[in-house]
Amino acid sequence: MNKQPLFPERGPAFWLTGLAAAISAGTIGLLFVSLVVESVPVFKSEGVSFLWGTDWFAGEVYGALPMIYGSLMVTGLAVVMVLPFALGSAILTSEFLSGRVRLVVKAAMELLAGVPGILYGLMGIALLAVWVRDLFGLIDGNTLFTAGLLLAVMILPTVMTLAEDALRAVPGETRDTALSQGLTRMETVMQVVVPQALPGLAGAVFLGLGRAMGETIAVMLVIGGIDRIPQPWFDLFASGQNIPSKIGREAAEALGFDLQWSALIALGLVLFVMVMTLTTAGHFLLRKAR
Amino acid sequence: MTENVYAIQLENVRLSYSGKAVIDGASCAIRKNAVTAVVGPSGSGKSTLLRTLCRMNDRIPGFRAEGSVRVLGRDIHDPGINVYELRKRVGMVFQKPCVFPKSIYENVVFGLRFHASPNGENFSERAERALRDAFLWDEVKDRLDQPAHILSQGQQQRLAMARTLAVDPEILLMDEPTSALDSKSANAIEDLILSLKEHHTIVLVTHHVEQAERVAEDLICVDDQTVCHKPCQYP
Ligand SMILES: Nc1ncnc2c1ncn2[C@@H]1O[C@H](COP(=O)(O)OP(=O)(O)OP(=O)(O)O)[C@@H](O)[C@H]1O
Ligand SMILES: [Mg+2]
Secondary structure (H helix, E strand, O other), X not given: OOOOOOOOOOOHHHHXXXXXXXXXXXXXXXXXXXXXXXXXXXXXXXXXXXXXXXXXXXXXXXXXXXXHHHXXXXXXXXXXXXXXXXXXXXXXXXXXXXXXXXXXHHHHHHHHHOOOHHHHHHHHHHHHHHHHHXXXXXXXXXXXXXXXXXXXXXXXXXXXXXXXXXXXXXXXXXXXXXXXXXXXXXXXXXXXXXXXXHHHHHHHXXXXXXXXXXOOXXXXXXXXXXXXXXOOOOOOOOOEOOHHHXXXXXXXXXXXXXXXXXXXXXXXXXXXXXXXXXXXXXXXXXXXXX | OHHHHEEXXXXXXXXXXXXXXXXXXXXXXXXXOOEEEEEOOOOOOHHHHHHHOOOHHHHOXXXXXXXXXXXXXXXXXXXXXXXXXXXXXXXXXXXXXOOOOOEHHHHHOHHHHHOOOOOOOOHHHHHHHHHHHOOOHHHHOOOOOOEHHHOOHHHHHHHHHHHHHXXXXXXXXXXXXXXXXXXXXXXXXXXXXXXXXXXXXXXXXXXXXXXXXXXXXXEEEEEOOEEEEEOOOOO
């Protein structure tokens, strides 16, 4: 028996890949440590009520709940809205379109996924916010709902292509077997292919969620920018605030004001943990699906 | 008259992918309740021919079948034909054993669940019968609720047969069912084929001439776009 060495060949490729991996791992580790260190002051001064407090007045109190609430609400809303469209079009593309059309759709989706967030933001403020205002008879169209809707549009291509990949990963024999048992194509897709692709589909949604949660500029433009939890709490047609938008608005002015700066960093830490959890779960599920 | 003798009759059949013919001008007939082996070089169109018989090629873009393909007395390309009914009567087993990520029992009754008949026949009875017919019952009867993928490759292939048998097809199409198996499992499948021919018409694609000799009464050769009967030297 000859033992496989752990690293079969240590050519330049090995060292380059190793270096890149070490740099990214190191960066993430460093980022995490500095987020923790710099957020210590605000936790010292506010305690855990930093996480539960509902008021944020720079120089007085720092309560992050409205921003955490805003992030969760907007992301949750985006995912609820994106799910039927992303899964529906992924199923249609993977199972019912011919090869050539499928490639065109995929290319378009991947192109759309690369459109910079600021452009979505501009469209959001110029069109979406106005439509939402007029359609629902609001005074201000910049609401949590608007932000969620815009995010849904933004993550649709990502979720759709990843979900489509997950469906394609189900082997053709599985479809053949189901069809040969006399199932219709629809039954085959819904009862055999989709259940088998479920981990991958969930992974696609999680990665989309991670992207939605971290998106800053587009949300900043349409969310309204008010640090409060609406009354009642489920009134999505009120202005709100989420974590990235809060940080984006205040970072420049807060630099140098110790406690406010620390509070923003602490918000960043919360965001980091939430996004990392989603993304890791997403990658794990996608890998499991292969 | 011939309908009573032959389960499948091809007349001047042409099968093509995007206009490129794989089989052209093929005519042949396959006897009822007998084992017919289909042999021929790789890429000659054996799988294409077999899949055509239960219209599994329908979903392949560019595929076209012309000529008359009569299965159990009806032209399967008739507009009036119900393809799902057809696939119930003409079952297919593939080269690679394909089990669903469900329990052994759920795999066997998989097709039944979609064709639940109003006469209320008991699923578990039919599952047992199918598993017995597939020579698998004794090996799995104590662990029907365990996941199917724990079975060996040979057992999985017999499970696939049981799943096909459970919907009670008249014709069984098998595309190299033993090529992914070791010789012991392959022997089990061959015995199974011999036992099934009493009630089923079996069409078997194989690369092993010896296998064809062992199990088949009739031999069909697919080569050079044509299909021809070989008189069987081994009665
Ligand atoms: N989906 C498809 N689209 C286009 N051409 C195909 C397709 N499937 C098969 N062919 C072509 O049809 C011909 C016959 O293929 P087929 O799989 O029927 O051969 P086979 O006799 O079963 O071969 P093997 O013994 O290797 O399984 C081959 O030339 C193949 O390239
Ligand atoms: Mg083949």
